[in-house]
Amino acid sequence: xxxxxxxxxxxxxxxxxxxxxxxxxxxxxxxxxxxxxxxxxxxxxxxxxxxxxxxxxxxxxxxxxxxxxxxxxxxxxxxxxxxxxxxxxxxxxxxxxxxxxxxxxxxxxxxxxxxxxxxxxxxxxxxxxxxxx
Numbered sequence: 001x002x003x004x005x006x007x008x009x010x011x012x013x014x015x016x017x018x019x020x021x022x023x024x025x026x027x028x029x030x031x032x033x034x035x036x037x038x039x040x041x042x043x044x045x046x047x048x049x050x051x052x053x054x055x056x057x058x059x060x061x062x063x064x065x066x067x068x069x070x071x072x073x074x075x076x077x078x079x080x081x082x083x084x085x086x087x088x089x090x091x092x093x094x095x096x097x098x099x100x101x102x103x104x105x106x107x108x109x110x111x112x113x114x115x116x117x118x119x120x121x122x123x124x125x126x127x128x129x130x131x132x133x
Contacts, residue, residue, distance in 0.1 A: 003104045006031055006074040007112060013039035013054065014076055020044060026083060028054040030062045030096075031072040038062040055089035059096050070096045074104040082106050082113035090121040099124075 006029050014027025019042060026042040040057025055075055062070055073093065077083035082105030085093070093103065099118040106112040118124070 001031055001035060001037070001072075003072070003074065003102070003112060003114070006037065006072060007076060007104055007106045009037050009039055010054075010074040010076040010106070011108070013041050013058070015041070017041035017054070018043045021046070021048070024077065026054040026075065026077045028058040028076075029074045030058040030070045031074075032062060032067045033069060033071045036062075036065075036067065038065065038067070053086060053089050055085050056092050059092055063096060068096055069098075070101065071098075072102045072104070073097065074106065076106040076108065079107045082111060085120065087121075090117075091124065093117045094121060094124040094126050099126075 009029035010027040014025045017025035019025050021044050028040045030038045038058050038061040040054045040061055042054045044051045075083055075085060094117055097117045101117050103115050104112050
């Protein structure tokens, strides 16, 4: 799958965002090594701490279906440049993606910034850092 097609899946997922407070819709699409795509949109809550980002929704959807290794991730929002994931999403990426896995950060104007998990969260804490892992 091309990064453009993965980005289109993220754009389609964005349409399901539940954003009555921020009005800032985000969509994400996670690609597994066998070609399956899991999508997510941000879902807000009146108690802001319970809001869930699109990236984590897509990654958790994959994990819930038994896919714990994501090869690529696309994220999109209506921003001037590629949308930047929050810190929590970056940490969750390190759980399910390799450090060199591609992450595509896009906007609705067709711009796509290519990066990696490691570039988004250098020096991240990963499960291999745990003594019991």
